[in-house]
Amino acid sequence: MILVPLCVLLLAVAPAVAAAQPTADESPVTLRWHRVTPAVVEGKGWTDTEGDFDRFPARAKDDLRKPVWDLSQHSAGLSVQFVSDATRIRVRWTVTQDRLALPHMPTTGVSGLDLYANERGAWYFVGGARPTESPTNDADVIVGLSPTPREFRLYLPLYNGVSRLEVGVPEEATLRFVPSSKARPVVVYGTSITQGCCASRPGMSYTAMLGRRLDVPVINLGFSGNGKAEPEVARLLAELDPAIYVLDALPNLTPQQVDERMPAFIATIRAARPRTPIVLVEHLLYPNLRFRKEKAADVATANASLRRIYETRRQAGDRHITLVPSATLLGTDGDGTVDDSHPTELGFARMVDGLEPHLRRLLPKTQTSR
Template sequence: MKQILLPLFLFASICLSAQTKYYDAAQFPLLGKVSQETETRYERLPAALNGNARAPVWALGKNTSGLAVRFRSNTTSVSAKWELLQNNHMDHMTDVGIKGLDLYAWESGRWQFVNSARPTGKSNEKPIISHMAMKEREYLLFLPLYDGVTKLEIGIDSAAVIAQPALELPQSKKAVVVYGTSITQGGCANRPGMSFTNILMRKLNREFINLGFSGNGKLDYEIAEVMANKHDAGLFILDFIPNVHASQIKERTGRFVNIIRSKNKTTPLLFVETIMFPHAVFDKATHEVLTIKNKALYEEYLKVKNSGDKNVYYLSGKNLIGADGEATVDGIHLTDLGYMRMADALYPVIKNILEKRAVR
């Protein structure tokens, strides 16, 4: 009888430890928000912009691109439950990138990819990882790039513990604020962790705030005001060229920068040219348009610099994604290869600016 009871006891113990207990992610730190005064927890723009910003910008602000939850646990498995705002789908981007989750763990001094939570509908409950050794780990969970989240729960072993992070990483002091287009927002990364702002957050171990608005990085002054109110930013990056005409660059850039500078006199500001889209090698009209727009941006940069601003920088788009034409999904939006190349190009520039800033 004892020989029978012992295996049953062990089996029951294993089943108990394997049960999943869910915790509301709202109790853990959320990185990537430019303001805490939002209508709900998981969105990017302050509530005051509702009715004051253009409707497409406000709607895209409900997307959770760049937001990430930090927690710590000794669990052997991690699962997630999440409710999506819209259950979006696009024909040139994976559902995982649009509305899935990406889990990373702090291992050997770096953020190591663990696995993704793949969505199948508006309401989702998915295992992310199982059968890990039982040890305490720090985790970073990236939220969807092109959809919103209305509710998020983190599942761990029922016998395990989940807690606030013990490490202040990525550091939130002097966050990098990036304004831009769909490329900034994350189109078309295969999974949330592969947008260039999320890659750089891990590489630099510093909070990045993603203000990319797909098709709508049009130098809206309301967004400049939001950025200006981020008084403790370490760097502002402007990467808006694909969504504006050359005339708009000339008409709006100066005022956009002045709004930011009105409350941030010395915070570094980096202008980034548009990438040269791969099909522009063959489409001469596109090549000419992009060249003209980059030239217009450089002229605006020179105006700012020549006005006496010593904290303004400029990055050419020439080498951002390589010259082999293999970095996009549709000739415009980046694949993971494109995002890795872009992050690699931005990394030394941003690192150098932040280090100069730290010396002062």
């Protein structure tokens, strides 16, 4: 017999309660909606943002170039944790841009959500929510869970902004949001790669994967095409008090800009945080560099410049600076990217494998995730 899929309709019966049309294999259910507030958003470095899910403080708007400011309104790296015994979890979210996908990145990563559950200290993928229109969508993430209390983590879109987010569970279920962590985070500054291009869903960006591996909060300050190591951005990073800074900006810098900008960028952070570890990440070795001699020479020059900057600081007595070589980050088989530069999940997993040992060694032994 052919089953015709039923459209999901939400019939509001109270401000936060709605009746959901059943799918073919379930009974009607009434959902109670829980709105996400800034106090429970993980991955934000500042609380004084213009929107609830922005990444830079509102006061920075006039100091930043417009592309950087606009990208800071993307919710890359943000997540929400909650505990629920729900048998069904649905999400309703409103994005700020009409563009739901990119030519090389699907809607699920650009504008979608994905959910993980914690089982005995490890995070496992539960399901995702795919947007179909702009601005507002609602979708089931998972149906058919056993009614057992679990801790969940919901990741927000990588390349779109969010103005409102709600989690819906059956009326009889409980849901409690977990306040954002007080633990010192890992702050990662960089490019489109750091922002998450081209993960197929938010939880597969390398910053999200690092957060799960290390069990620490991570602040994603990746800005597509605009990780240019500018002084105004360095001053903002210096306001934070992280456990570690990771600087992964070389793909957006020319070799000359590495020499001109990175020493001052590092110095600004170091002046404010004299003992905080700073991890410098070399430029990824793109898979087709063997066929692009001029680009390969630029990448080699940029990496050599970063190594000189690192050595200069070490020789000057900075014992809290680390260099991560590019050879450990992407592999040599050419299978780690979508195009000539942006990683797939395979590429991101390899990056995490290369970064994790350095970061784990630098994290305070007493660091806890909450």
